[in-house]
Amino acid sequence: MKKISAKSIQSQLIIYFTIAILTPTLIISIIGTKLIYNQIVTRAENKSISDLNSAREIYRNKISQIEYITRLTAARSFIISSLIENNSDTLQKELQVTLMREKLDIFTIVDKKGRVVSRGRNAFKSGDTLLTDKFIQRVLDSGKTVSGTDIVPAEELAKESYELVDKASMNIIPTPKSKPRKEQHETSGMMIKSASPLFDRNKNLVGVLMGGILLNRNYEIVDKIKEVVHEKEVYKGQEIGTATIFENDYRISTNVKNEDGSYAISTLVSDEVYDRVLLEGERYVGDAFVVNAWYLAAYEPIRNIDNNIVGILYVGILKQPFNDLMRSTILTFSGVAVGVILIIIFVALFMTKRIARPLRKLEEVAKKITDGDYKANFSIKAPREIDNLAQSLNKMSIELEKEKNELESWANKLEVKVEERTDELKKIHEQLFRSEKLASLGKLAAGVAHEINNPLTGVLTNSSLLLEDLDANDPRREDVEVIVKETIRCREIVKRLLDFARQTKPQKKLTNINSLIDNIILLVRNQSSFRNITIEKNLDENIPEIMADLDQIQQVFINLILNASDAMNEGGTLTIESKLTASKDYIEVKFTDTGIGIPDEVKAMIFDPFFTTKGHGTGLGLSISYGIIERHGGKISVDSKPGKGTIFTIHLPVQNIEEGDD
Numbered sequence: 224m225k226k227i228s229a230k231s232i233q234s235q236l237i238i239y240f241t242i243a244i245l246t247p248t249l250i251i252s253i254i255g256t257k258l259i260y261n262q263i264v265t266r267a268e269n270k271s272i273s274d275l276n277s278a279r280e281i282y283r284n285k286i287s288q289i290e291y292i293t294r295l296t297a298a299r300s301f302i303i304s305s306l307i308e309n310n311s312d313t314l315q316k317e318l319q320v321t322l323m324r325e326k327l328d329i330f331t332i333v334d335k336k337g338r339v340v341s342r343g344r345n346a347f348k349s350g351d352t353l354l355t356d357k358f359i360q361r362v363l364d365s366g367k368t369v370s371g372t373d374i375v376p377a378e379e380l381a382k383e384s385y386e387l388v389d390k391a392s393m394n395i396i397p398t399p400k401s402k403p404r405k406e407q408h409e410t411s412g413m414m415i416k417s418a419s420p421l422f423d424r425n426k427n428l429v430g431v432l433m434g435g436i437l438l439n440r441n442y443e444i445v446d447k448i449k450e451v452v453h454e455k456e457v458y459k460g461q462e463i464g465t466a467t468i469f470e471n472d473y474r475i476s477t478n479v480k481n482e483d484g485s486y487a488i489s490t491l492v493s494d495e496v497y498d499r500v501l502l503e504g505e506r507y508v509g510d511a512f513v514v515n516a517w518y519l520a521a522y523e524p525i526r527n528i529d530n531n532i533v534g535i536l537y538v539g540i541l542k543q544p545f546n547d548l549m550r551s552t553i554l555t556f557s558g559v560a561v562g563v564i565l566i567i568i569f570v571a572l573f574m575t576k577r578i579a580r581p582l583r584k585l586e587e588v589a590k591k592i593t594d595g596d597y598k599a600n601f602s603i604k605a606p607r608e609i610d611n612l613a614q615s616l617n618k619m620s621i622e623l624e625k626e627k628n629e630l631e632s633w634a635n636k637l638e639v640k641v642e643e644r645t646d647e648l649k650k651i652h653e654q655l656f657r658s659e660k661l662a663s664l665g666k667l668a669a670g671v672a673h674e675i676n677n678p679l680t681g682v683l684t685n686s687s688l689l690l691e692d693l694d695a696n697d698p699r700r701e702d703v704e705v706i707v708k709e710t711i712r713c714r715e716i717v718k719r720l721l722d723f724a725r726q727t728k729p730q731k732k733l734t735n736i737n738s739l740i741d742n743i744i745l746l747v748r749n750q751s752s753f754r755n756i757t758i759e760k761n762l763d764e765n766i767p768e769i770m771a772d773l774d775q776i777q778q779v780f781i782n783l784i785l786n787a788s789d790a791m792n793e794g795g796t797l798t799i800e801s802k803l804t805a806s807k808d809y810i811e812v813k814f815t816d817t818g819i820g821i822p823d824e825v826k827a828m829i830f831d832p833f834f835t836t837k838g839h840g841t842g843l844g845l846s847i848s849y850g851i852i853e854r855h856g857g858k859i860s861v862d863s864k865p866g867k868g869t870i871f872t873i874h875l876p877v878q879n880i881e882e883g884d885d
């Protein structure tokens with residue numbers, strides 16, 4: 224009985240030690256693992272959204288490229304004169320050259336009645352009508368260029384080339400988790416197109432030029448997205464990032480691969496994504512089963528010029544690396560827990576032996592007394608031994624409490640330090656991510672700008688010299704003037720790209736904001752775009768002069784004023800206000816228009832580089848303006864509701880004159 228009793232005390236003490244320390248350890252491990260997993264998934268989803276935004280810009284830039292080609296070709300006097308003279312052979316040769324050079328799939332010109340005059344791809348097919356084409360209809364009705372995405376039936380593709388019919392033709396391949404589908408074969412093609420009007424010298428509409436690229440089995444855009452967004456990252460021999468363009472619910476252009484290594488063309492989107500994107504018209508971000516693997520994915524609808532959903536744009540990151548990271552984290556926590564258990568058992572054995580030894584001695588004395596050895600009992604002086612035992616237990620209790628407090632204090636301090644370090648690393652990571660993203664965009668912008676600038680300068684110089692040599696009545700003068708004007712516009716675009724890439728440090732000097740606003744109003748109010756716009760001023764004459772870069776602040780104000788005029792095509796009122804804030808630390812400047820307003824989903828992205836809703840321009844105006852105000856130590860914000868106008872508010876710090884450029 225003595226042996227069983229001793230083992231029982233020791234085992235119970237070990238169990239109590241283990242439960243007391245292992246329970247919080249397991250709870251902390253579970254909570255820590257969950258927090259880490261949530262942070263990893265959240266960051267991955269944020270990256271997917273950012274990647275989707277970049278993919279959208281690449282897709283739109285491709286549309287803009289086609290629009291630029293059609294606009295430039297439609298402005299050529301040679302094309303216009305050939306159309307007026309109905310010289311279809313000459314037109315076909317010119318269109319074919321441009322089609323081959325610019326790698327277009329269609330390049331077709333129609334007269335003002337919608338009748339095909341010439342096709343760049345098919346020289347033998349003309350005379351049919353394209354009045355059923357929505358792009359042609361809109362240009363003939365509005366006289367303006369129309370660009371976007373369109374679904375083209377097989378019979379229309381056949382008029383251009385049977386090669387296009389073959390590219391568009393797809394046998395649908397069901398995939399796991401996809402929605403059941405009745406139609407197993409599709410013949411229509413998804414095309415990005417642009418149609419531009421052709422005007423004679425009297426500004427009369429004489430025809431329409433339409434160009435486009437078939438996206439079916441065309442991997443240029445998705446490969447560009449993968450190169451720019453995912454940078455060809457590989458995990459265990461498999462590419463992490465993928466991109467896809469869907470026509471309705473099936474893949475027509477993708478770098479997602481089947482298990483045999485072939486591209487997953489004509490496979491279907493998953494059921495969950497189908498409902499969210501194609502039926503509800505909303506963006507989908509999260510886990511998605513893509514052909515044969517799980518991805519952290521982002522999808523958004525592709526709409527045609529009638530705002531109807533005709534497809535899906537997708538980017539995704541392979542989920543396997545995140546699962547492996549999570550598995551590694553769990554194993555690490557498990558290893559720590561096992562180590563803690565072993566330490567607890569070792570400590571418990573050591574402590575229980577120290578406790579059991581005096582108890583056994585006390586049991587021996589008690590046994591002697593039980594056996595009737597009262598003399599022995601008196602000789603051992605039991606009261607004194609019991610007192611010593613009580614004192615020992617008391618000291619041990621005090622020591623254990625002290626050690627417990629020290630452990631808890633150490634754990635609390637460690638937890639605070641871990642949280643502080645985690646927050647610090649999170650901020651550093653976010654800053655590095657934004658810096659790397661902007662740096663990459665800046666390098667890309669600078670590289671593109673420098674590559675374009677040299678040939679652009681040559682074009683502008685030679686065209687300007689040619690213009691000077693032409694007589695005022697020379698019939699070629701108008702064409703050369705168009706070249707000079709468009710080249711100057713290109714140069715301005717290049718300049719804005721360089722401005723965005725360089726982020727020039729402000730050259731500050733004393734500046735009167737009210738005087739600057741007055742000068743800008745004098746500069747813009749006589750422009751044609753302000754003919755139906757009333758400009759009202761409410762300027763506080765008591766605001767102080769501040770240290771600012773006059774040219775950069777003027778650039779910001781002009782950009783906001785021009786944006787306001789674009790928002791008020793039908794006329795309206797632009798109100799400009801200036802005042803000193805209540806804290807007297809900032810000058811507040813407001814630009815309030817009565818235009819169409821900005822939707823919430825667009826408002827969140829208006830300061831992003833290359834984001835624009837105008838259909839023209841580089842999308843850098845507000846991004847550059849944001850950077851300028853930020854480098855001045857100020858803030859810029861926007862408040863807008865669709866149909867109720869927009870308010871841009873700028874806060875510029877009031878600095879002492881002696882602060883200079885600091």
